[in-house]
Amino acid sequence: MAEADTGTAGKKEIPILPFLRLGEKAGDAAYLFGSKCTSCGATYLGSRMACSKCCSTDPMEDIRLSDHGELHVFSIVHQSAPGIPTPYVAAIVDLPEGVSVRCNIEGVEPDPKNLKFGMPVEMYTEKVHTDSDGNDIIAFKFRPVNGK
Amino acid sequence: MRDVAIVGVSMIKFGRYPEKQVHELGAQAALLALKDAGVTMKDIEIMTSGNLYQASAMVGQRILREIGQTGIPVINVANACATGSTAFREAYMSIGSGAYDTALAVGSEQMGKMGLLGGGGGGGGGGISPEGIVGSGLMPAVFGQAGAEHMRKYGTTQEHFAKIAVKNHKHSIHNPYAQYQVEMSLEDVMNARVIAWPNTLYMCCPTGDGAAAAVLMSMEKAKQYTTTPIKVAASVLTSDPWSQRDLTLPDVNTLTRNAAKEAYETAGIEPDDLDLVELHDCFATAELLHYENLGLCGEGEAGRMIDEGETTIGGRIPVAPSGGLLSKGHPLGATGVANICEVVWHLRGQAGDRQVEGAKVGLAHVIGLGSACTINVMQK
Numbered sequence: 177m178a179e180a181d182t183g184t185a186g187k188k189e190i191p192i193l194p195f196l197r198l199g200e201k202a203g204d205a206a207y208l209f210g211s212k213c214t215s216c217g218a219t220y221l222g223s224r225m226a227c228s229k230c231c232s233t234d235p236m237e238d239i240r241l242s243d244h245g246e247l248h249v250f251s252i253v254h255q256s257a258p259g260i261p262t263p264y265v266a267a268i269v270d271l272p273e274g275v276s277v278r279c280n281i282e283g284v285e286p287d288p289k290n291l292k293f294g295m296p297v298e299m300y301t302e303k304v305h306t307d308s309d310g311n312d313i314i315a316f317k318f319r320p321v322n323g324k
Numbered sequence: 325m326r327d328v329a330i331v332g333v334s335m336i337k338f339g340r341y342p343e344k345q346v347h348e349l350g351a352q353a354a355l356l357a358l359k360d361a362g363v364t365m366k367d368i369e370i371m372t373s374g375n376l377y378q379a380s381a382m383v384g385q386r387i388l389r390e391i392g393q394t395g396i397p398v399i400n401v402a403n404a405c406a407t408g409s410t411a412f413r414e415a416y417m418s419i420g421s422g423a424y425d426t427a428l429a430v431g432s433e434q435m436g437k438m439g440l441l442g443g444g445g446g447g448g449g450g451g452i453s454p455e456g457i458v459g460s461g462l463m464p465a466v467f468g469q470a471g472a473e474h475m476r477k478y479g480t481t482q483e484h485f486a487k488i489a490v491k492n493h494k495h496s497i498h499n500p501y502a503q504y505q506v507e508m509s510l511e512d513v514m515n516a517r518v519i520a521w522p523n524t525l526y527m528c529c530p531t532g533d534g535a536a537a538a539v540l541m542s543m544e545k546a547k548q549y550t551t552t553p554i555k556v557a558a559s560v561l562t563s564d565p566w567s568q569r570d571l572t573l574p575d576v577n578t579l580t581r582n583a584a585k586e587a588y589e590t591a592g593i594e595p596d597d598l599d600l601v602e603l604h605d606c607f608a609t610a611e612l613l614h615y616e617n618l619g620l621c622g623e624g625e626a627g628r629m630i631d632e633g634e635t636t637i638g639g640r641i642p643v644a645p646s647g648g649l650l651s652k653g654h655p656l657g658a659t660g661v662a663n664i665c666e667v668v669w670h671l672r673g674q675a676g677d678r679q680v681e682g683a684k685v686g687l688a689h690v691i692g693l694g695s696a697c698t699i700n701v702m703q704k
């Protein structure tokens with residue numbers, strides 16, 4: 177994590193998606209947050225207006241999601257929209273809270289032989305872009321745990 | 325709901341028509357369908373028009389400016405890849421409900437080279453798209469992942485998916501309306517460049533332009549116009565119900581299963597009664613999943629089904645005799661109506677060298693990601 181303020185006036189870290197929470201002060205770990213329906217227990221990535229499983233409109237419980245999960249499935253994307261570098265591993269990772277997250281798997285060559293359904297993966301964050309105001313855009317990614 | 329029949333159908337060859345405007349393609353298909361039905365625009369009481377990329381452009385009314393402005397109600401429909409079939413269903417509902425006796429449904433699309441990469445994962449912070457940084461919401465990856473789920477569950481292989489493409493490309497050589505009519509070997513398909521694993525280039529449908537149309541009437545009225553009305557035995561539309569991963573990896577299975585169950589019940593048939601199926605093979609992986617979703621085989625048996633050639637013309641239940649979206653093309657708004665058109669041609673015995681002999685009952689299935697699923701069952 178970058179330091180909170182290094183004199184670069186107003187320079188901030190901005191999460192690429194709203195369900196990624198960055199630490200408020202230096203050293204805090206970033207994490208994904210979700211919400212849990214207090215009526216039926218369904219869990220979701222990010223915040224929600226109501227529960228799409230049971231239709232309850234009771235307030236949702238805010239939950240902090242684990243940074244470890246397992247690789248549900250993946251595709252290796254070799255052709256994408258203009259300007260998007262390929263190839264890369266586009267994956268769905270299941271987190272223990274019952275939430276799935278769409279993500280890139282990094283740290284392995286993008287080849288099916290390097291990936292196994294169900295393999296343990298862990299989340300990390302990195303700067304992926306600097307916007308026109310000089311803010312750092314931070315993304316989350318996943319990688320295999322200990323090269324397993 | 326009273327009985328509804330299809331009296332006229334048509335499509336234009338899918339491909340690229342950069343010199344035309346989209347409503348001209350639609351008008352061309354509409355005129356052919358009216359002619360096939362033996363009616364004119366003066367006989368049509370309501371029109372539905374499916375178009376996705378120009379959904380705000382009043383394509384239906386623009387079509388009528390070309391072929392006949394009689395002041396009838398026009399409904400413009402957008403529902404992702406199920407756009408055309410949803411327009412068809414609106415026409416069906418208009419008649420089935422008893423409100424109208426004659427309807428025209430048109431699907432048209434002009435995609436240029438944009439294609440299936442449209443409709444990404446939404447905007448991100450700082451004005452940068454998360455696409456390709458935080459996974460992919462684009463169709464090639466989604467349908468790659470959906471195929472991978474079947475691999476994970478049942479040990480299905482990339483070769484199984486490739487065989488689907490081989491079959492559909494083989495069927496296409498007898499379909500003059502198909503964008504591509506090129507037979508390919510398993511090696512050709514497997515060795516083509518990968519678009520999004522496990523789908524290679526020839527396992528992805530091409531993008532293009534096209535149009536298709538259908539004239540529908542109440543069964544009572546249809547009998548005044550034709551001795552071979554094709555009954556719409558069921559016309560079902562579903563959206564995705566809640567499922568565990570749906571918000572992350574669009575669930576293309578559950579809503580198809582729900583639609584199939586309702587369609588079979590309404591039509592009073594079993595999957596075994598079907599003589600042919602046109603389904604939404606936007607990618608080879610998708611077709612294999614839908615064998616099970618539509619109940620054409622048992623759970624986990626789709627790989628065996630393609631291995632044993634059961635879905636080839638001449639097999640137990642021919643799927644995509646038209647060549648499917650993989651060869652015929654997939655101009656989004658036109659696709660659903662074209663699938664219905666193909667089924668009607670088979671039931672009438674007009675499908676030429678790709679005819680499924682003796683076809684009496686056919687099913688047309690479309691799925692639009694996001695998600696919408698239509699199933700129409702047609703009966704001779």
Ligand SMILES: [Zn+2]
Pocket residue numbers: 213214215216217218227228229230231232
């Ligand atoms: Zn709930």
